[in-house]
Amino acid sequence: MAILVMKFGGTSVADLACIRNAAEKVKREVDAGWQVAVVVSAMSGETNRLVGLVRDVSKLYDAREYDAVVASGEQVTSGLMALTLQEMGVPARSWQGWQIPLKTDSSHGAARIEDIDTTAMLAKFDEGLHAVCAGFQGVSADNRIATLGRGGSDTSAVALAAALKAERCDIYTDVDGVYTTDPRVEPDARKIERIAFEEMLELASQGAKVLQTRSVELAMRYKVPLQVRSSFSDAPGTIVCDEEEIVESKVVTGVASSREEAKITLQDVSDRPGVAAAIFGPLAKAGVNVDMIVQNISDHGRTDMTFTVTLDDFDRAVATIETAKADIGFEGLVADRDVAKVSVVGIGMRSHTGVAQRMFAALAEEGVNIQVITTSEIKVSVLVQRRYMELAVRALHSAFELDSA
Amino acid sequence: MAILVMKFGGTSVADLACIRNAAEKVKREVDAGWQVAVVVSAMSGETNRLVGLVRDVSKLYDAREYDAVVASGEQVTSGLMALTLQEMGVPARSWQGWQIPLKTDSSHGAARIEDIDTTAMLAKFDEGLHAVCAGFQGVSADNRIATLGRGGSDTSAVALAAALKAERCDIYTDVDGVYTTDPRVEPDARKIERIAFEEMLELASQGAKVLQTRSVELAMRYKVPLQVRSSFSDAPGTIVCDEEEIVESKVVTGVASSREEAKITLQDVSDRPGVAAAIFGPLAKAGVNVDMIVQNISDHGRTDMTFTVTLDDFDRAVATIETAKADIGFEGLVADRDVAKVSVVGIGMRSHTGVAQRMFAALAEEGVNIQVITTSEIKVSVLVQRRYMELAVRALHSAFELDSA
Numbered sequence: 077m078a079i080l081v082m083k084f085g086g087t088s089v090a091d092l093a094c095i096r097n098a099a100e101k102v103k104r105e106v107d108a109g110w111q112v113a114v115v116v117s118a119m120s121g122e123t124n125r126l127v128g129l130v131r132d133v134s135k136l137y138d139a140r141e142y143d144a145v146v147a148s149g150e151q152v153t154s155g156l157m158a159l160t161l162q163e164m165g166v167p168a169r170s171w172q173g174w175q176i177p178l179k180t181d182s183s184h185g186a187a188r189i190e191d192i193d194t195t196a197m198l199a200k201f202d203e204g205l206h207a208v209c210a211g212f213q214g215v216s217a218d219n220r221i222a223t224l225g226r227g228g229s230d231t232s233a234v235a236l237a238a239a240l241k242a243e244r245c246d247i248y249t250d251v252d253g254v255y256t257t258d259p260r261v262e263p264d265a266r267k268i269e270r271i272a273f274e275e276m277l278e279l280a281s282q283g284a285k286v287l288q289t290r291s292v293e294l295a296m297r298y299k300v301p302l303q304v305r306s307s308f309s310d311a312p313g314t315i316v317c318d319e320e321e322i323v324e325s326k327v328v329t330g331v332a333s334s335r336e337e338a339k340i341t342l343q344d345v346s347d348r349p350g351v352a353a354a355i356f357g358p359l360a361k362a363g364v365n366v367d368m369i370v371q372n373i374s375d376h377g378r379t380d381m382t383f384t385v386t387l388d389d390f391d392r393a394v395a396t397i398e399t400a401k402a403d404i405g406f407e408g409l410v411a412d413r414d415v416a417k418v419s420v421v422g423i424g425m426r427s428h429t430g431v432a433q434r435m436f437a438a439l440a441e442e443g444v445n446i447q448v449i450t451t452s453e454i455k456v457s458v459l460v461q462r463r464y465m466e467l468a469v470r471a472l473h474s475a476f477e478l479d480s481a
Numbered sequence: 482m483a484i485l486v487m488k489f490g491g492t493s494v495a496d497l498a499c500i501r502n503a504a505e506k507v508k509r510e511v512d513a514g515w516q517v518a519v520v521v522s523a524m525s526g527e528t529n530r531l532v533g534l535v536r537d538v539s540k541l542y543d544a545r546e547y548d549a550v551v552a553s554g555e556q557v558t559s560g561l562m563a564l565t566l567q568e569m570g571v572p573a574r575s576w577q578g579w580q581i582p583l584k585t586d587s588s589h590g591a592a593r594i595e596d597i598d599t600t601a602m603l604a605k606f607d608e609g610l611h612a613v614c615a616g617f618q619g620v621s622a623d624n625r626i627a628t629l630g631r632g633g634s635d636t637s638a639v640a641l642a643a644a645l646k647a648e649r650c651d652i653y654t655d656v657d658g659v660y661t662t663d664p665r666v667e668p669d670a671r672k673i674e675r676i677a678f679e680e681m682l683e684l685a686s687q688g689a690k691v692l693q694t695r696s697v698e699l700a701m702r703y704k705v706p707l708q709v710r711s712s713f714s715d716a717p718g719t720i721v722c723d724e725e726e727i728v729e730s731k732v733v734t735g736v737a738s739s740r741e742e743a744k745i746t747l748q749d750v751s752d753r754p755g756v757a758a759a760i761f762g763p764l765a766k767a768g769v770n771v772d773m774i775v776q777n778i779s780d781h782g783r784t785d786m787t788f789t790v791t792l793d794d795f796d797r798a799v800a801t802i803e804t805a806k807a808d809i810g811f812e813g814l815v816a817d818r819d820v821a822k823v824s825v826v827g828i829g830m831r832s833h834t835g836v837a838q839r840m841f842a843a844l845a846e847e848g849v850n851i852q853v854i855t856t857s858e859i860k861v862s863v864l865v866q867r868r869y870m871e872l873a874v875r876a877l878h879s880a881f882e883l884d885s886a
Contacts, residue, residue, distance in 0.1 A: 092537055126557065132497055133564045144575050145560035148553035155550035159538045170549050174579065175624055219580055
C-alpha cells in the first residue's frame with residue numbers, strides 16, 4: 077500500500093477541535109486508500125510553556141533534561157490524535173521517538189537524525205494500524221530523549237517519509253502554500269503551484285518561514301516530494317519537488333526578505349594574508365553564522381571588512397571580535413542593526429542572465445540603496461536599510477512579474 | 482553507599498518553588514552521604530488536566546493512549562527536578578519508566594510492576610549520579626508506556642526501593658505523618674512514631690488516605706521501611722516498619738473512617754447452598770469490590786443478605802444484582818447510601834481480648850447504632866449511619882486512649 081506522511085504543526089493541533097479537524101483530513105486520506113503516518117507537533121503554546129519552565133529553573137540547563145521536559149508536548153498530542161482517529165473509526169496508535177526508534181546523535185536540543193528503524197512500524201502497518209508519531213524527538217545512543225531543535229517536526233516528517241519510502245510528505249500548516257513573497261508585504265503575492273527543492277531551500281534560508289531549511293535539505297537529498305498546505309482549507313497547496321517535474325519555470329520564482337540581520341564593519345584592517353581567518357575563525361568557533369561578507373578595495377595596505385550575522389548572534393559576534401581584536405588588528409568596529417536582506421530566487425537564473433542587473437535597476441528606480449550583495453547560482457541577495465525592506469520586496473515582485481500567473 | 486528513595490507527591494512538586502523546596506531536602510540527604518533515588522509525581526493538577534483532555538476526546542478510550550498522554554506529567558517533573566538538583570550542585574539525571582526499565586504487565590491504566598532492572602541506574606550511581614525517576618509509569622512487554630493507576634507513584638517508589646535494596650523509602654507528602662485518626666475529625670489525634678506494616682495496611686484499606694494500599698503491601702512483602710513525612714516541615718515523620726522493630730505497642734494504634742460506603746440488602750433470599758455464589762460471583766465479574774457481608778439467621782428457608790460496596794461501585798453493583806435477580810431469587814433490594822465505616826486497628830489485638838467489646842460499649846454509650854460488623858486479626862470495623870461517623874471516631878479515639886502518649 078502506498079504510504080503518505082502527513083505532518084501537522086502546532087497551530088493545526090492547537091486544541092481538541094483543531095486535532096479533530098486534522099484527524100478528519102487523515103481519515104479522508106485513509107478512506108482514499110493511503111497507509112498514513114501522521115507526525116504531530118506539540119499543541120501551540122505548549123512548547124513555549126515547557127521551555128519557560130526549564131529556563132526558570134536553570135539558565136545553563138542540561139540539554140538532556142530540557143529534551144525530556146520539552147518532548148512531552150509532542151507525546152501528549154500523539155496520544156490525543158491517536159484517540160481522535162480511533163473515535164472516527166481509523167485504527168491508529170501513537171509512536172514516541174524511542175518507540176519507533178528514531179535514532180539521533182547526542183547533540184541534545186538540536187540533534188541530528190542518524191537512523192530510523194521502520195521495522196516495527198511497518199509490522200503494525202501490516203496489522204492495519206495507522207501511525208501517529210510524536211514529531212521533534214528521537215532517542216540518542218545512550219537511550220535519552222533527544223529533540224531536533226525548534227521546528228524539528230518538519231524534519232521528523234520528511235525523514236520518516238524517506239525511511240518509509242513514502243510517496244509524499246504533506247506539511248499541514250496555517251498558510252495554504254508557498255507564496256511568491258510574503259502576502260502581508262505584497263498583497264498581490266500568488267501561491268506557487270510547484271517549486272523545486274533548490275528554490276525552496278534558498279527561499280527558506282533567505283527568510284521564508286513556511287518550511288524549515290533542514291527539512292527541505294532532507295527532502296531534496298532523499299527526493300521526497302513535499303506538499304505545503306493548509307489545515308484550515310481544502311485548497312491544494314504547493315508541491316515542492318525535483319526540478320525535472322516542473323514543466324515551465326520563471327526566471328525568478330520568489331522574493332524572500334529577512335529583518336533578522338545585523339551588519340558589522342571592521343575599519344582599517346591590515347590587508348595581509350590570514351586576516352580573514354583571524355576574523356572568521358573565532359566567529360566560527362563561537363558558533364556565529366556569518367552570512368554576507370564584503371571586503372573593500374585595499375588602500376595602502378589597509379581595508380574595511382563588512383559582514384552580516386543574524387540578530388540572535390549579534391551580541392556574541394561583537395564580543396568575539398572584541399576579544400580577538402589584538403590578533404585581527406583593526407581600528408574601529410561599526411555595528412548596524414538597522415538592516416534587512418532581500419533576495420530573489422529562481423532556478424531559471426542558471427540559464428538566464430541579467431537577473432542581478434534587473435534587480436539593481438528596479439531598486440535604484442525606487443531610490444533604495446544597496447549596502448552589500450551576495451549571489452549564488454539561483455539567488456541574488458542584497459542588504460538594504462531596514463525601512464526600505466517592504467518597498468524593495470514590492471518593487472522586485474513587480475519587476476519580475478510575479479504577480480501575473 | 483547506602484541508598485535512600487525519596488518520593489514527592491503532586492502537592493510537593495506543585496510549582497517550581499515547591500520543586501526547589503523538595504530538591505533542598507534531597508540535597509540535605511545527599512550531603513549526609515546517601516545515594517538518592519528520587520521518585521516524582523506530576524505537578525499537582527497536571528494529571529487531572531491530561532485525563533480531562535483524554536476524556537474529552539474519547540469516553541471509551543484506548544488505555545495505551547491514555548497512558549502515553551498522562552505519563553507525560555511525571556516526565557516533565559522528573560526533568561525539572563533533575564535540573565533543579567543540578568543547579569544546587571547535586572549531579573542528577575532523570576529516568577523515565579522505559580529508561581530504567583521498570584517493566585509492567587499490559588493492564589494499561591492500572592498496570593502491575595513485573596520487574597525493575599536496576600543495572601543501568603546502579604551503573605550511573607557508580608558515576609556519582611543521583612536518580613530522578615518519573616513515578617507512576619513503566620513500560621509494557623510490547624514497548625508501550627503503562628501507568629500504574631492513580632497514586633501509583635507511591636508504588637513506583639516502594640518497588641524501586643525494593644529493587645535497589647534501599648535502606649528506606651521516604652514518602653514526602655502534605656501531612657507530616659500517619660495520625661491516630663483524621664485530625665480534622667479529632668483535634669486530639671496524635672502523630673504515630675512507628676507503625677507496623679500490617680497496621681498501616683489495614684488503616685489504608687479502611688480509609689486512611691495517607692498511603693496507597695498497594696504501596697504498603699509491597700513495602701511489607703519486601704520489608705522496605707517507609708517514612709511518611711511532610712515536604713513542608715523538617716519534623717520527623719512516621720516510620721512504617723516490621724512489627725519486631727516496634728518496642729511497645731498499644732492494643733489499638735489508630736481509628737480509620739470512610740464515608741465512601743454504601744449498603745445493599747437483598748430481602749427474602751432463598752437460603753440454599755450456592756446462593757452466596759449467585760450473588761457475589763456476578764459482582765466479582767463486574768469488578769465490584771464487596772467489603773462487609775452479613776447474612777441474617779434463616780427463617781423458614783428465607784434470609785436477608787446485606788453487603789457493602791464503595792460509592793464508586795454502587796451503581797454498577799445494583800445494576801449487576803438486578804440483572805442476576807432471576808438466578809439469585811430475592812424479593813426486594815434495599816439500598817442505603819447514608820452509611821459510613823469506622824474501624825479500629827492494632828496488632829496488639831492479637832494478644833489482647835476484649836477490643837470489640839470495648840468498642841461496642843463506647844459506641845453504645847454515645848447512642849450510635851451498629852449496622853454491620855466485620856473483624857480481622859488486627860481490626861474491627863463497624864458500619865454506622867453516616868451522621869454518626871465523626872462522633873464514633875471521637876468516642877473510639879478516646880476509649881482506646883489514643884490521645885495520650
